[in-house]
Amino acid sequence: MFAILNNDLVVGRTTQAQTHNIELASSVDITKLRFDGVKYLDMTIEERTSFFIDEYGRKHIVLNESWQALECHFNDALVKDNDVWRVRKAEDDYQDAYQAVDDARQAAYTARVRPLLEEAEIKAHLGETDEYARLMDLAVVERESIQAELPWPEALVNLAAEVLVDESP
Structure with missing residues (x-):
């Protein structure tokens, strides 16, 4: 099987050879693969923390001028906040x-x-x-x-904001 690519995203499989002509194992989860121009990279095992985010929130490893650069991990969920992608908190x-x-x-x-x-x-x-x-x-x-x-969700505790002050003499 060969991969059908859209930029660096693997979007499907085919039995016909493609321009990159690299075979793809049929057992591989294509949603987790990226193509760097030479080989397929499995993003679940890559230690990559820099991606380019397209308008749909998909993480790419190749630069496109219209995509936003973002420091994150592949499995981080993203949120679009005022037209800017960020990691979900x-x-x-x-x-x-x-x-x-x-x-x-x-x-x-x-x-x-x-x-x-x-x-x-x-x-x-x-x-x-x-x-x-x-x-x-x-x-x-x-x-x-x-x-x-229907109780309200439990409030978040921001431990970083809590400062313990010892006021003893």
Whole structure:
């Protein structure tokens, strides 16, 4: 088998010889290979920490003027932040988890709390104060239930920012 290349990326296999004419073992995971112009390199065992990132976040080993140079490891996840690629950090995972909980809470509030609030407002308008109070109490209980079902992710602790100061004499 021979590799089908797109720049230095191995994007497929073929039985027909290609311009580089180097055979590729069929058992190799092509998503982890790069072609340096001479040979295939397995990025999972290469000690490379410098890549060129294309517009899709793929890591290349050959320079293209439109790609961003980035110091990272092959297995590092990347994030595009204001049109600049960077290595994904724990804070990114926390923000994603926080947003997922917030979205789920908002959906649950809309489905389970809002109907109670709307009915309570109607009852208040009709002068049914006891029913208004009962529905508002149910809305509060439902809200607390949602918050218990969907807790916020555990906050990150930035150990590097913690400074222990010994103020003893």
